[in-house]
Amino acid sequence: MISVFQMIVITDIIGAIILFITSYYSLKAYKKTTLKVFLFLSLGFILLAAGRISHSIIFMTISYTKPVRLLIKATSVTASFITLFSEVLAYSLIAIGYSRNNTKILAVHPIIYIRQIFVQTIGEVINIFLLLFIVFRSATIYLTNKKRLTLTTLLAFISLLVSHILKFISLFGMMEPLFLLSKFIYFIGLLFFLVMLLEVETAK
């Protein structure tokens, strides 16, 4: 039976693969067209992927080595910070790209916990605002061209936005189900990217 912990790691790895492929396509598009928007998208997606990978590696290490409780707490805090930092940077890059174009929170030491909540909250607020901008731009593009592929990208970014809003709410109340739901919706968002990539790959 797969535990919730392992489930998070699995979705992180699958998500990272999808993000790496998206980044690869963006880089390929940049090389062919030299349009900077693709370079920003590529860097943004690679950072999101790197964040997911580092998060899953740290969690896998904890899962298999079973270190002392204090070390578990410290590493999960570090993992959260790495993911958060990469996400803020990634969404900033994706937002720049668009503007150029038309863990479960473990109970930790109170001071560390408060600091973590503070940084996490600020980071999540930044992420939400960046994603709001990205969703707005993406929606505008969809309303202009009404293409299915643009809708898929819009749905992907909406899912990421909803996921971050849920994660933000779960930070205050330590609501585990809400946190897991945010993880699930994030994964759904990445699946939308996968659908988009499959459609791109089969383009004739």
Added chain:
Amino acid sequence: MKQRRSKLRILADILGIIFEENGARVTQILYGANLSYDRLVKYLDELKAKELITEKRDDQGARYYLTKKGKDFLKEFKKIEKFAEAFGVQI
């Protein structure tokens, strides 16, 4: 207002016409790609130099064909075009 086509788009348009016609003459490409003769000749020379097309001559003049490299380029362009479409980017 109609946007200006990028060079990449023009080259892909030319390759697309040659592909659809399964070998095309200059006049066919001229109509399809909506270019002046001088510009078309310049682009055809570039495509030949990049080995994306080959020229074969008969009694009616020159006919252009896609090379394997040209077909691969066109296929790749279509994918990039689709990817760009997903993010609302016009190539």
